[in-house]
Amino acid sequence: MSIAAEQIITEKTIDEAYTYEEYRDMIDELLEQNKTTGDNHSDEMVHYTKMNVQRMSRWDKRIDLNDSLVDKLNSLDQKWTWLVITEAWCGDAAQNIPALVKMAEKTDNIDIRFILRDQNLDLMDEYLTNGGRSIPKLICLDAETLEEIGTWGPRPKLAQQKAMEWKENESIxxxxxxRKLHKWYAENKTEGVQQEFAERINQWSE
Structure with missing residues (x-):
């Protein structure tokens, strides 16, 4: 973590961050007003948000974590805070966040919290991906010291590779x-993110 990030992530940051339930409730309340997170409340962005609520609800019910990942989570003996930078209109966030929440629920040693990117650009800019403000971005912190242990995001590695290939293809x-990206998520069934976090937990626990 850079010095700037160390100064930005404080106990107040964590205290004011949303729990998953609070995050979902906040999105529902905004949709009742035909709004989403951020400043762009266009029909398109609200539509994306509605689809993302459906995606999160579907994954909340369907995700089944791999036994090996559950074992790693159960054996975790460090206390971590997972701070996730996100927005309600972000499709990648909707596809990945439910799996992250399921992981955190498997152990008392992980507290997962959420903050909105566009309300925290000073923090977001410490965690750019190829120079862009890509989300979701997870920052794993020591729960007591808030020292950065590691990061993940915005997508599983294979999804990121495919997304960049499709993005660079002018015919697409x-x-x-x-559509291609969300089809990949549907077919992958969160296997990619689960595998990467099994590896991350090993690395972060050392």
Whole structure:
């Protein structure tokens, strides 16, 4: 973590961050007003948010964590805070966050919290991906000292590779690119993110 990030992530940051239940409730309340998170409340962005609520609800019910990952989570003897930078309109966030929440629920040693990217750009800018403000971004912190242990995001590695290939292909429209990406998530069934976190937990526990 850079010095700037160390100064930005404070106990207040964590205290004011949303729990998953609070995050979902906040999104529902905004949708009742035909709004989403951030400043862009266009029909398109609200539509994305509605789809993401459906995605999160579906994954909340369907995710089954691998036994090996559950074993790693159960054996964790460090206390971590997972701070996730996100937005309600972000499709990648909706596809990945439920799996992250399921992982955190398997152990008393992980507290997962959520903050909105556009309300925390100073923090987001410490965790850019290829120069961009890509989300979701998870920052694993020591729960007591808030020292950074590691990061993950915005997508599983294979999804990121495919997404970049599709994005660079001029024959693929933005709409088709999005369809391909969400089809990948549906077929992968969170295996990618689970595998990567099994590896991360090993690394972060050393």
């Amino acid at each position: 429209s933005k709409e088709e690119w999005a």
